Amino acid sequence: MILSLEKLVTTLETSRRMKKLGFPQETVFYWVRQSMNGKMVDDWIIFDRREPEMIHFKERVADGIYIAAYLSSEVGEILPYRIKWRAWSKDQDEYLLITSGKNDEGYYCDLTSNKTGKRLHTSYAPTESEARGLLACWLKEQGLI
Numbered sequence: 505m506i507l508s509l510e511k512l513v514t515t516l517e518t519s520r521r522m523k524k525l526g527f528p529q530e531t532v533f534y535w536v537r538q539s540m541n542g543k544m545v546d547d548w549i550i551f552d553r554r555e556p557e558m559i560h561f562k563e564r565v566a567d568g569i570y571i572a573a574y575l576s577s578e579v580g581e582i583l584p585y586r587i588k589w590r591a592w593s594k595d596q597d598e599y600l601l602i603t604s605g606k607n608d609e610g611y612y613c614d615l616t617s618n619k620t621g622k623r624l625h626t627s628y629a630p631t632e633s634e635a636r637g638l639l640a641c642w643l644k645e646q647g648l649i
Contacts, residue, residue: 509533509550511630513573514637516548522637523571525644527582531572579636587648589617600624600648604636613639 514522516535523529531553538547550573574582586599596619604613613635615625627638643649 509573512633513550513575514579514633516571516573518634518637518641519571519573521641522574525641527572527574527640527644529570529572531574531578533573533575534570535573537569574633574637576631576633576636579633579640582640582649583636583643584649586618587615587643602639604632604639606632611635615639615643 513519513533519535533550533552535548536551538549548571551570583602586601589598589600598620599618600615601618602613602615604611606612610628610630611632611634612629613627613632614623616623625639625642627635627642629635629638640649
């Protein structure tokens, strides 16, 4: 089975959110805003940054014409394995562990306490990259990363 690029990267909406939250804009793929007759239109496609047309991608990222479209593995590099949450006892800290997977409803990315096993947050999405991207945004908005 061959997947389209849209199924391999974060959605344009999540990619915009990640850019606004200050996540790095260095990825393999980018959402690229199209122009028609010299004017920018609200039509976006995915480009590989290794393509010759992408030679000026850094300037275009600054202009808002290119937005990083993260692969699941790229979001995985952003997400920590665990986050120190609080002191559990005098000798032990509580950590939040990040796990991801797939079930009947789609992909998920969980944030779970290593002490209680309680799920603190779960992001669900139709793709793994999107579920991870949504969790990364939530963690950043909560000040956890």
